[in-house]
Structure formats: C-alpha cells, structure tokens
Amino acid sequence: MNLKRTIGLILGHRGRNPGPWRRLLAANRKAATGPSGARMFREGGVFADGFARRASFSYQFRLAGERFFRLGFFPRPGGRKFILRSRGTQENSNARDFCTTAKGAGLFHFSADPKYQQEMKSLGFERIDGDKQWAMAIHDVSLKFAQDIKAQNLQGLDTDKLIAFKIFTV
Amino acid sequence: MRATGLKPNTDELIGMKVQGITPEYVRSMQAAGFKDLDCDELIGAKVQGVTPEFIEKARKHGFQNLTLDKLIALKHADIL
Numbered sequence: 001m002n003l004k005r006t007i008g009l010i011l012g013h014r015g016r017n018p019g020p021w022r023r024l025l026a027a028n029r030k031a032a033t034g035p036s037g038a039r040m041f042r043e044g045g046v047f048a049d050g051f052a053r054r055a056s057f058s059y060q061f062r063l064a065g066e067r068f069f070r071l072g073f074f075p076r077p078g079g080r081k082f083i084l085r086s087r088g089t090q091e092n093s094n095a096r097d098f099c100t101t102a103k104g105a106g107l108f109h110f111s112a113d114p115k116y117q118q119e120m121k122s123l124g125f126e127r128i129d130g131d132k133q134w135a136m137a138i139h140d141v142s143l144k145f146a147q148d149i150k151a152q153n154l155q156g157l158d159t160d161k162l163i164a165f166k167i168f169t170v
Numbered sequence: 171m172r173a174t175g176l177k178p179n180t181d182e183l184i185g186m187k188v189q190g191i192t193p194e195y196v197r198s199m200q201a202a203g204f205k206d207l208d209c210d211e212l213i214g215a216k217v218q219g220v221t222p223e224f225i226e227k228a229r230k231h232g233f234q235n236l237t238l239d240k241l242i243a244l245k246h247a248d249i250l
Binding site: 154155156157161164165168169170 | 178179180181183184187188
C-alpha cells in the first residue's frame with residue numbers, strides 16, 4: 001500500500017463521495033451532538049448507548065462490502081453488550097438510524113422502569129429481577145402482550161414462557 | 171388452535187410453533203382420519219414428514235389400518 005492510498009484511507013476522500021472514515025466520523029459527530037443519541041425504548045426500560053454521553057461505546061460494523069471498522073471508547077459501568085439485528089443497510093448518516101437498522105455490537109446501558117415490575121406483578125408475574133426485566137425488555141415483552149397471553153388461561157405460564165412466546169412468535 | 175379441539179399448554183404451544191404446526195395442518199390431519207392425535211403426536215408427525223398427502227399415498231398403495239407409528243415407520247422405510 002503506498003503512502004497516498006494510506007493517507008486517503010485515514011482521511012477519507014474529498015468531494016461527492018466521502019470515504020468511509022469521513023462518513024463514520026460525521027455520523028458520530030451528529031449523534032454526539034444530537035438530542036437523544038442512540039436509544040431503544042421499551043416498556044421495561046430504555047437502552048441508551050454512549051453516544052448520548054460522548055463516551056462508553058464500542059462498535060464494530062461495516063460501511064461497505066466486507067470491510068469492518070471498529071470504534072472504541074471507555075466502557076461504562078453497568079453497561080451490557082448485545083447484538084443489534086440488521087433490518088436494513090448501513091447507509092444512514094444518522095447514528096440513531098444506524099443503531100436501529102444496522103448490524104453491530106455495542107455497549108449499552110439499560111435503565112429499568114420500576115413501574116413495569118409492579119404492573120407485571122399485578123398481572124401475576126412475580127419475581128422479576130433486573131436480569132429478567134432486561135431480558136423481557138430485549139424481547140419486547142409488553143404489558144399488553146402479557147395481558148393477552150394471560151387471558152388465554154394457559155397452563156404453566158410464567159415470565160420465561162412469555163419471553164419464549166416472543167422469541168418464537170407464538 | 172383450540173378451535174381444532176386441542177388444549178395445548180405453554181410448552182406444547184412453543185413446540186408446535188417451532189415445528190411449524192398450524193391449525194390448518196391439524197385440521198388436515200383430522201380430515202385424513204387422525205382425529206385423536208395429541209400435541210406431542212402432531213409434533214412427532216410433522217417432524218417426521220407425515221402429511222395428509224403422505225397418508226393418502228400410503229392408502230393408495232393398499233396400506234390399511236394405518237396408525238401414526240406405522241406411518242412413521244413407512245416414512246423411515248422410504249418405500250413410497
């Protein structure tokens with residue numbers, strides 16, 4: 001690899017078609033200064049990445065073809081690593097879109113909603129600790145979903161079964 | 171699923187969903203003469219590839235008094 005190509009890769013190409021690093025940095029800058037950063041709202045709580053706080057985020061993703069890029073920040077205590085599923089392309093310039101539509105593994109912080117536990121308890125689903133609530137939020141087990149399944153009077157219904165029903169789209 | 175006469179519990183529901191057992195499959199098996207299959211038997215039949223078409227094919231070859239076990243054995247023998 002010659003010097004010109006190396007510099008080009010680092011800085012990105014100027015003009016109409018900016019290089020991957022330039023696009024990446026632009027997306028990060030936009031997200032870091034935006035009002036919300038990358039967040040995923042669920043009834044069980046909110047998953048927020050480090051973009052909102054300009055820290056604690058590591059990501060591996062690809063911008064084009066099979067070229068993978070990795071960005072790393074200091075991990076934030078209490079974060080959890082998980083994979084975001086792909087729903088589209090990575091061509092979004094907004095990191096919020098990126099995080100909801102592209103592939104990647106990031107360190108996210110989950111803020112549990114205390115109301116969720118109480119309302120689930122009122123439906124008969126008890127012993128929901130932090131890990132369970134996190135799992136239920138990941139799989140989007142909503143109160144309405146729990147109510148609907150509960151109304152079917154199924155034998156052996158518990159929170160694990162609710163999660164399984166969501167996973168297998170029963 | 172309950173409209174087909176089955177009363178699956180949560181584990182059976184998950185198992186049936188995973189194996190792709192639909193109310194239509196249950197009804198078609200019932201229409202093929204297998205009216206008393208429970209959830210586990212239906213899952214077994216589906217997993218082994220026993221379909222109403224296979225049952226019909228077996229009957230056309232002269233096999234009578236077919237049970238689910240016999241159908242599965244026929245399927246394994248791969249002679250139809």
